[in-house]
């Protein structure tokens with residue numbers, strides 16, 4: 001004869017109690033760990049900014065090095081640093097500005113329907129940029145860029161010298177392309193190829209692009225080209241489109257051209 005503990009009612013009560021206890025543990029862990037997750041996310045963002053700018057130093061903490069980086073917000077519609085008034089009207093706090101969230105807010109972004117080479121659907125009207133200064137002058141600038149590859153939106157940072165044309169470094173910190181194919185955007189050897197490349201041609205057009213295969217060093221335009229990713233033509237095309245978009249007229253183009261002619265204000 002089955003003992004009273006084998007009854008269906010008791011089995012269900014035990015199972016439900018177990019689910020309840022476990023869900024309380026999971027929820028408590030999720031809530032309790034949120035501040036640590038946010039801190040780590042912020043640290044990772046800073047590390048990637050510093051990595052693009054070739055500023056990471058062994059033995060020095062990311063937070064310590066990041067003290068020399070100034071975060072500013074650019075109004076992409078005017079091509080100028082956002083004024084205090086614009087920031088207030090838009091409700092933007094420089095320290096906590098979330099560009100991905102802003103791109104989803106119709107009051108802070110524009111729809112790119114019909115003209116969306118980077119495949120991002122909406123573009124925030126404001127973007128953070130990161131400046132490393134020496135005195136009053138900008139020594140280098142780090143720009144956030146993003147766009148669609150084959151499977152995923154790829155998020156990265158591009159660092160430029162103070163001619164606002166020569167690449168110091170470029171890398172993606174968030175992407176989900178296929179490892180070994182499009183995922184080679186994370187390969188340090190490929191990332192190193194960007195160093196010293198020029199973004200703008202003599203006419204000021206953002207022409208930097210990935211070549212089909214390797215760059216021919218005798219090509220007079222080799223300075224604007226980086227090796228394409230083998231077996232990943234579609235991801236490579238995505239990279240070309242997103243860098244040209246963000247450095248072009250709809251992205252940081254007007255802002256960088258203003259910096260070139262007038263300097264920082």
Ligand SMILES: Cc1cc2nc3c(=O)[nH]c(=O)nc-3n(C[C@H](O)[C@H](O)[C@H](O)COP(=O)(O)O)c2cc1C
Nearest residue numbers: 150177178181182183229230231232233234235236
């Ligand atoms: C499982 C699988 C994963 C793939 N992942 C990528 C990728 O991440 N990026 C990419 O551009 N192509 C990827 N491809 C290849 C594309 O389908 C396409 O064939 C390729 O972009 C063509 O590049 P190629 O002209 O350099 O060969 C993948 C293909 C398969 C079957």
